[in-house]
Amino acid sequence: MKKYFLLLVTLIGLNQVMNAQEDNYLWLEEIDSQKSLEFVNAQNKATLEELTAEDDYQSMFDNSLAIYNSSEKLVYPAILGDFAYSFWQDKNHVRGIWRRSSLESYTSGNPVWETLLDLDELSKKEGKKWVYKGSNGLYPDYNRFLIQLSNGGGDAVFIKEFDVNKKQFIENGFSIDDTKGGVNYVDENTLVVASDFGEGTVTTSGYPRQVKLWKRGTLLKDAQLIYEGETTDVGTWGFVFRDGSQAYTMITQASTFFTNRNFVWHNNKAIFLDIPDDAMPSNILNNQFIIQLKSDWSVNSKTYKTGALISLNFTELLKGNKEIQLIIEPDEFSSITQVSTTKNKLLISLLTNVKSELYIYSFNNEKWSSEKVNAPDFGSIYIAGTNELSDDYFFEFTNFTTPSTMYFADASKNTFETYKSLPAYFDGSKYEIQQHKAKSKDGTMVPYFMVSAKGMKYDGSNPTLIYAYGGYEISEIPYYASTIGVSWLDKGGVYVVANIRGGGEYGPKWHQDGMKEKRQNVFDDLYGVTEDLISRKVSSPKHLGIMGGSNGGLLVGVAFTQRPDLYNAVVCQVPLLDMQRFNKLLAGASWIGEYGNPDIPEEWEYLKKYSPYHNLKKGIDYPEVFFVTSTRDDRVHPGHARKMVAKMNDMGYKTYYYENTEGGHAGSSTNDQRAKSHALKFSYLLKKLK
DSSP states (O other): OHHHHHHHHHHHHHHHHHHHHHOTTGGGGSTTOHHHHHHHHHHHHHHHHHHTTSTTHHHHHHHHHHHHHOTTOOOOOEEETTEEEEEEEETTEEEEEEEEEEHHHHHTTOOOOEEEEEHHHHHHHHTOOEEEEEEEEOTTTOOEEEEEEEESSOSOEEEEEEETTTTEEOTTOOEEEEESSEEEEEETTEEEEESOOSTTOBOTTSSBOEEEEEETTSOGGGSEEEEEOOTTSSEEEEEEEEETTEEEEEEEEESSSSOEEEEEEETTEEEEOOSOTTOEEEEEETTEEEEEOSSOEEETTEEEOTTOEEEEEHHHHHTTOOOEEEEEOOOTTEEEEEEEEOSSOEEEEEEETTEEEEEEEEEETTEEEEEEOOOOOSSEEEEEEEOTTSSEEEEEEEOSSSOOEEEEEETTTTEEEEEEEOOOSSOGGGEEEEEEEEEOTTSOEEEEEEEEETTOOOSSOOOEEEEOOOOTTOOOOOOOOHHHHHHTGGGTOEEEEEOOTTSSTTOHHHHHTTSGGGTHHHHHHHHHHHHHHHHTTSOOGGGEEEEEETHHHHHHHHHHHHOGGGOSEEEEESOOOOTTTGGGSGGGGGGHHHHOOTTSHHHHHHHHHHOGGGSOOTTOOOOOOEEEEETTOSSSOTHHHHHHHHHHHHTTOOOEEEEESSOGGGTOSSHHHHHHHHHHHHHHHHHHHO
């Protein structure tokens, strides 16, 4: 048996070597090699020369930059102690400032901001391209923070301790270099840390597999190890849940992207929490441990359904007992998009037929009760900020044509008032929003939104852009399309958002029906929406384009290789395209739970059927695709886009390509870079589809 196993491993290894030898473009995976960068520069030059010469390029750049730099943007507050904190970028703060306002000043609607950290000054001083990636504060006074900064915008961050009263980094304070882990304060002198602690302490996905408690004044290498996951896991992290003044140090071991083993560090040991591996812990409120189920859970002679939000008595759970309360059980056309807490209340944003509703839940007499917030409808609601010391909170309402509005609310009274609205960047009254459903190949009805001019002619000639994602249970919901309004709608375009499977619009099952061997459903859903637009004479293939990023980049990459007859323009952003090697590049191994493992022959069988890189053929009438990526993307390797372009070019196909030298997976770090990328993409779309 052992000999057979070794022979099998050898054969698989030889097969992988042979496949690697057949790939003539592996050299483009060398991110910063001279040869790779010469290729990138040549592609960039050709694309920039052509697209920046388009008539609308400069106006779209100027208009989008003005929107990105506008002083009228909504400020999403992190309410901590007596202050509201925010990060801000504009034309005078290119890399941005981290700032705060007194809570009283902020809630008045006229905040007076105090700059704490100027990233432009710091970048100039240190010769780095610093990008702000967030912060964690020290409860309850929040006079110290752990600031996360990325050099160039990648996921890996430098973490340094900062004194907000002195407005400076703390000399000899806590500091960690270049990590994809994370840190949280347990108390003033203790951190829970997940990081790369040296050889053998990261997973094959590049994330930490050890969690430690680090005491102030000691070396990180001497920190106390409290949990260690497996090398083959996605990663293991530590964090802190707060229930009022009570803090719990939590540990999550992610075996896959969608499964976790959860622990709490209690009485100097890691206590396993006996909940389903695919459940998603959310918060602890009034000793109720709140989790969302991703599959049915039968316990205590009762079954709680997939998608339900439930709570467990936390102190009893630590003893191994399960005292469970049902909070909400969405139906087949609903899903929970956000769960937040105030001091005493639970806030839930619920998506019903891809439109948001907001609810307040209270826990009294061992039962949950709810009230609906009378918020605006036919749009999206985002809980924008909560206060752990009161029941005040902020929420935002938005849809495609109505400027986003933030509201200041009181969960204890179920009241709210307008706080601030965005200005109208385009005349939304000229457009209408419709919601339709299209039939996919297997008969599933797939919802989509369409934004178009009132009185539009249904003659098949309208330039139409479809945006979709279709993965990781991420829902695509209405939002105020300010830059799309000025660059696309106002130029005669139709904008469509497709709510295809793989997303979370209809709950966990909607996602699960697009995973692994079922992934063709995702692509068929997109084709169903496209064909519905054609059959209703909204547009035609000559005038149809698609756009997607990351997993959405894979989606549109598959679409133009499987159905080149449907589209005349494709914007493929920070994409996965080589599905044979995705698990070997950067964080790719962490996505096996979504796509499958190409190193397992039966799983490669379904992956190779759609892998865009492997399904390119000569002599096909492909659209001239525009690929966009970033040199500093340390999540999805830029080699995916580079190799696809090189292979297509060598087959004789024209492509467009733009690789920003920084920006990480977001593609851009500054507003100027965002405006440039936006103007390039929409210049391309107008060129191809009008």
